[in-house]
Amino acid sequence: MPLLHIAQLSKRYGTDKYALDGIEFTVDTGEFVAIIGPSGAGKSTLLRCINHMIPMTSGDVFFNDTSTKALPAHTLRTHRTQIGMIFQHYNLVNRLSVIENVLHGRLGYKSTAAGVMGWYSTAEKQQAVEILQSLGLSDHMYKRCDQLSGGQKQRVGIARALIQNPKLLLCDEPIASLDPSAAKIIMDTLKDINQRLGITIIVNLHQVDVAMRYAQRIIGINSGKIVCDATPHDLTPTIIHQVYGSEAGELILDFGEQHAQA
Amino acid sequence: MQSTTKIILRPWNAATLILRTTIISLIVITGYAFTTFNTRGVDFWAGVDMLGSNFQALLLSPQLKNITFVTMVHNLFITIGLGFLTTIFGAAIALGFALLAAQNLAPRWLTVIIKGLTAFIRAVPTVLWVLIFAVSAGLGSVAAVLGMTFHSAGYLIKAYAESFEEIDHGTIEALKASGANWWQIVFQAVLPSSATALLSWTFLRFEINFSTAIAMGAAAGAGGIGYDMFMASGYYLNLHEMGAFTYAVLAFAIVLEAGATRYKASLSK
Amino acid sequence: MHKLDFFTQKRLSFGLFVVVLIVLTYATIIFTEYNVAKGFTAIPKAVRWATANFYPDAASLKKLPTILLKLRDTILMSVASATVASFCAFFVAILGSQTTRINVWFSVLARGIATIFRNIDVSAWALILLFSFGQSSFTGYFALFFVTFGFMVRVLIETIDEVSTDSVEALRATGAGYFTIIAQSVIPSCLPQLVSWVLFMIETNIRSATLVGILTGTGIGYSFDIYYKSLNYHAASLVILVIVLSVFAIEAISNRIRRAVL
Numbered sequence: 001m002p003l004l005h006i007a008q009l010s011k012r013y014g015t016d017k018y019a020l021d022g023i024e025f026t027v028d029t030g031e032f033v034a035i036i037g038p039s040g041a042g043k044s045t046l047l048r049c050i051n052h053m054i055p056m057t058s059g060d061v062f063f064n065d066t067s068t069k070a071l072p073a074h075t076l077r078t079h080r081t082q083i084g085m086i087f088q089h090y091n092l093v094n095r096l097s098v099i100e101n102v103l104h105g106r107l108g109y110k111s112t113a114a115g116v117m118g119w120y121s122t123a124e125k126q127q128a129v130e131i132l133q134s135l136g137l138s139d140h141m142y143k144r145c146d147q148l149s150g151g152q153k154q155r156v157g158i159a160r161a162l163i164q165n166p167k168l169l170l171c172d173e174p175i176a177s178l179d180p181s182a183a184k185i186i187m188d189t190l191k192d193i194n195q196r197l198g199i200t201i202i203v204n205l206h207q208v209d210v211a212m213r214y215a216q217r218i219i220g221i222n223s224g225k226i227v228c229d230a231t232p233h234d235l236t237p238t239i240i241h242q243v244y245g246s247e248a249g250e251l252i253l254d255f256g257e258q259h260a261q262a
Numbered sequence: 263m264q265s266t267t268k269i270i271l272r273p274w275n276a277a278t279l280i281l282r283t284t285i286i287s288l289i290v291i292t293g294y295a296f297t298t299f300n301t302r303g304v305d306f307w308a309g310v311d312m313l314g315s316n317f318q319a320l321l322l323s324p325q326l327k328n329i330t331f332v333t334m335v336h337n338l339f340i341t342i343g344l345g346f347l348t349t350i351f352g353a354a355i356a357l358g359f360a361l362l363a364a365q366n367l368a369p370r371w372l373t374v375i376i377k378g379l380t381a382f383i384r385a386v387p388t389v390l391w392v393l394i395f396a397v398s399a400g401l402g403s404v405a406a407v408l409g410m411t412f413h414s415a416g417y418l419i420k421a422y423a424e425s426f427e428e429i430d431h432g433t434i435e436a437l438k439a440s441g442a443n444w445w446q447i448v449f450q451a452v453l454p455s456s457a458t459a460l461l462s463w464t465f466l467r468f469e470i471n472f473s474t475a476i477a478m479g480a481a482a483g484a485g486g487i488g489y490d491m492f493m494a495s496g497y498y499l500n501l502h503e504m505g506a507f508t509y510a511v512l513a514f515a516i517v518l519e520a521g522a523t524r525y526k527a528s529l530s531k
Numbered sequence: 532m533h534k535l536d537f538f539t540q541k542r543l544s545f546g547l548f549v550v551v552l553i554v555l556t557y558a559t560i561i562f563t564e565y566n567v568a569k570g571f572t573a574i575p576k577a578v579r580w581a582t583a584n585f586y587p588d589a590a591s592l593k594k595l596p597t598i599l600l601k602l603r604d605t606i607l608m609s610v611a612s613a614t615v616a617s618f619c620a621f622f623v624a625i626l627g628s629q630t631t632r633i634n635v636w637f638s639v640l641a642r643g644i645a646t647i648f649r650n651i652d653v654s655a656w657a658l659i660l661l662f663s664f665g666q667s668s669f670t671g672y673f674a675l676f677f678v679t680f681g682f683m684v685r686v687l688i689e690t691i692d693e694v695s696t697d698s699v700e701a702l703r704a705t706g707a708g709y710f711t712i713i714a715q716s717v718i719p720s721c722l723p724q725l726v727s728w729v730l731f732m733i734e735t736n737i738r739s740a741t742l743v744g745i746l747t748g749t750g751i752g753y754s755f756d757i758y759y760k761s762l763n764y765h766a767a768s769l770v771i772l773v774i775v776l777s778v779f780a781i782e783a784i785s786n787r788i789r790r791a792v793l
Contacts (some may be wrong), residue, residue: 122269
């Protein structure tokens with residue numbers, strides 16, 4: 001069953017050239033999709049158009065078979081509550097405690113007064129504690145976020161997205177600022193969320209080998225256009241060359257092979 | 263059952279405690295301050311009421327009466343000149359002393375003495391330095407320049423010394439290792455690496471000194487446009503003329519600020 | 532054409548800079564009719580006079596209670612103006628910041644008003660406000676208030692854009708509303724910086740208040756003015772000593788608070 005359908009989506013910043021140009025693809029419930037491409041290809045813009053963090057120029061995004069093109073402010077908030085987002089720089093409020101940051105994921109469901117005052121129900125707090133436990137963060141619950149390591153911060157980011165009870169997780173370069181071992185923990189966590197909770201995941205990555213190892217499907221973007229849409233199995237060196245341009249492709253393939261041998 | 267235990271969200275710690283105490287103290291002190299205000303029979307609400315019409319007279323119908331436009335521009339440039347001179351003099355003095363106040367360039371006892379002295383100089387408001395010098399030099403531009411230079415030097419010594427201290431320790435170490443002496447290190451490593459920082463501090467001080475020069479014209483007989491403002495306010499009671507002076511001062515201050523912002527932006531590129 | 536070698540060029544441009552500065556300085560000295568010789572000879576004269584006359588004596592100590600009372604007025608006025616102005620400035624800064632503005636026009640308006648307020652010197656404000664409030668504390672209070680307000684709007688806009696852009700994005704993605712985002716993300720991330728800037732403005736305002744006091748006949752500036760004009764230099768020096776000590780004390784307290792909070 002299709003959860004998300006992107007239809008002829010285009011985005012143009014001012015009068016520059018198109019950042020996204022006629023993007024079209026469909027994602028089914030439960031899929032784990034990786035989007036790869038060189039920096040500046042439009043990966044971040046694409047993710048942010050899905051939850052309307054950036055207004056699209058033309059085209060449409062269908063979520064649950066409903067057009068989201070012209071949502072009134074209130075419905076837009078409801079739309080966003082169903083989609084969790086994870087960021088490269090974690091985007092936590094560093095001075096607040098871990099559990100407060102996790103509970104921020106509930107704010108989309110709240111009235112202005114409850115949101116401003118930060119009133120959370122016991123059930124919500126309980127859920128936050130459980131999610132933190134499942135991500136191995138229960139010892140850090142009351143620490144301030146600026147005392148955590150990068151990998152721990154990213155897990156707080158994931159917890160904040162999970163407490164939204166989302167149908168879809170958008171992950172924008174979630175491991176780009178992490179060391180390899182922390183990156184592996186995060187990717188394993190995402191895989192686990194996808195398989196155990198059945199949450200659909202779309203993740204922007206710049207490491208092709210990671211995408212091939214974790215994703216069921218890889219979409220390659222270059223200059224705002226889809227270059228390929230394939231399973232990891234079908235991803236040939238020729239296609240990678242098309243996505244990254246030939247010389248960069250060489251380098252990436254070398255890395256990929258070394259990684260595969262190791 | 264876990265759900266019976268209350269889950270707290272923000273545990274108390276020293277930082278939040280001090281933050282909240284500070285905020286509450288500020289609010290309490292502010293409330294108390296309003297009760298101590300010396301009204302001298304001035305009705306606050308009548309004053310606020312008058313403020314509106316006064317602003318209108320000030321900003322919407324500026325008009326010169328007692329001096330000509332040319333004189334006003336001349337006096338504005340006198341004020342700018344005082345700000346410029348005191349910045350240059352202050353910077354020249356500060357450059358020398360800052361080398362002796364930077365911990366990575368001078369012995370510790372010397373930096374402590376110089377930093378203590380400059381802290382004292384900075385703690386005394388500029389206007390008081392000017393008035394102190396005025397006793398022996400007489401009220402006027404000489405006392406104003408001396409007093410403002412004094413305060414500028416105190417400010418810039420601290421700023422320059424901190425800029426020197428921010429230089430990468432490795433750079434100095436590398437030159438020392440190659441056998442360079444103190445003067446060579448200063449001229450080949452310290453000054454070139456901190457030149458942009460020194461310039462931006464000096465420019466900032468010029469902005470401050472321009473404002474101070476206005477104030478010294480008004481409060482310490484230093485002449486310039488500050489004195490014109492003082493006369494318009496205290497002697498002629500002419501808001502329209504005050505408005506013209508305000509625009510003149512504002513125009514130059516905004517040009518300065520825009521210049522500083524552009525300079526900063528060009529540095530960060 | 533012969534190209535100058537690197538070092539010669541560098542030396543030339545530095546030399547030019549120095550020459551321009553010297554010429555400008557000389558021109559300014561002539562234009563402002565500043566008497567350099569008198570300036571130099573005034574310094575030793577001032578030192579000789581100060582060591583002979585400018586120190587607190589036993590008689591002046593009797594004036595200490597009166598001076599301290601005036602000092603209290605000045606400190607209270609500095610705290611009140613800095614606190615209230617910063618509070619107001621915070622709301623205007625929210626409208627002015629790129630991250631949290633409602634629309635571009637409010638933002639331009641907020642920045643414009645702040646520019647005007649901070650670029651009129653505090654002494655000029657005092658002279659302007661004398662028309663409305665006469666020789667009362669209100670004149671000084673509003674003069675300090677306006678300048679603090681203008682300054683704080685600028686630094687708080689920078690602070691908001693610097694520390695809360697990322698977390699604001701994350702909270703928008705969860706579907707949280709505008710006021711919720713301000714309360715849960717912008718305020719907690721900016722509060723420590725805000726308090727630190729308020730403390731800075733209190734220090735600045737104490738010095739400005741002295742100047743304003745001379746112009747409006749209030750506070751410690753007025754005390755100094757009276758003793759100075761009546762040639763009671765011992766008492767005047769005591770005023771300076773008291774100002775210096777209170778500035779040191781407030782700086783010390785501020786630094787303590789800053790270290791704990793930031």
